[in-house]
Amino acid sequence: MPIVKQFFLGASLLGRGLVLVLRSPKLLFLGLLPAVIAGLLYAAALGVLIDFLPRLSRDVTWFADGWAEGWRELTRALAGAGLLGVAVLLGVLTFTAVTLLVGDPFYERISELVEDRFGGVPGEVEVGFWRSLARGLADSLRLIVLSVLVGIPLFLLGFLPVVGQTVIPVLGGAVGGWLLAVELTGVPFQRRGMRLADRRARLRTNRPLALGFGVAVFCCFLIPLGAILLMPAAVAGATLLSRTVLGQPIAELPSSRLADHQLGR
Numbered sequence: 001m002p003i004v005k006q007f008f009l010g011a012s013l014l015g016r017g018l019v020l021v022l023r024s025p026k027l028l029f030l031g032l033l034p035a036v037i038a039g040l041l042y043a044a045a046l047g048v049l050i051d052f053l054p055r056l057s058r059d060v061t062w063f064a065d066g067w068a069e070g071w072r073e074l075t076r077a078l079a080g081a082g083l084l085g086v087a088v089l090l091g092v093l094t095f096t097a098v099t100l101l102v103g104d105p106f107y108e109r110i111s112e113l114v115e116d117r118f119g120g121v122p123g124e125v126e127v128g129f130w131r132s133l134a135r136g137l138a139d140s141l142r143l144i145v146l147s148v149l150v151g152i153p154l155f156l157l158g159f160l161p162v163v164g165q166t167v168i169p170v171l172g173g174a175v176g177g178w179l180l181a182v183e184l185t186g187v188p189f190q191r192r193g194m195r196l197a198d199r200r201a202r203l204r205t206n207r208p209l210a211l212g213f214g215v216a217v218f219c220c221f222l223i224p225l226g227a228i229l230l231m232p233a234a235v236a237g238a239t240l241l242s243r244t245v246l247g248q249p250i251a252e253l254p255s256s257r258l259a260d261h262q263l264g265r
Helices: 003-022 025-060 069-102 104-117 129-157 163-184 186-191 196-204 207-222 226-245 256-262
Strands: none
Touching (some): 003 226, 025 069, 025 104, 025 226, 069 207, 104 186, 104 226, 129 163, 163 196, 163 226, 196 207
């Protein structure tokens, strides 16, 4: 299959996930709760940052204390904008991992019901709650650290003339999309007894497909409230992506009416 076609096929999985979730208002509500909780936490943190931003701007521009007032204030304003921009970028890159931790039981259930609609998981591995939580926490922390290490340099490169306004946003979307694809497929891969290294290996062999899905999610998450409203659909779409890269069917079974009942229709 051509690379471009694979990319758009991956992007379409988010739409399919949205359709699956919208069929079940009850499931949609449960899926939104963790994202709303995480969103409130991030909003509170952003409010605190904005409140302390003038002081932080002065602290990081200590070298400009002796400058003329105009240049000093301009430097501090740019520093404040930079700090705020880094915080927003890190928020976008880490929101998914934090929300998945907060809502692990909810998203586990969404993913499980989506799997049931398409034939289930042969040889499913039963993992205890605490063991699953520990694995998810370790994987999420690794992904958050990677997001920070990659996100900050990309943000700083965004200040470069021309390149920063053309190449860097595309590169940032691709990197952010890849990280989101890896994060969101964690639940279905854990259900099969597979860890972070397994996820990366499988997704790398289907890179255009994974990037198409991840970039679509990344772009939607940049929309105000997009991450909160679309997280359940992203989890459902990631389940379909996992089944695809693992060579399992994503065509609904004839018994979908029963699945609809299970989904709360």
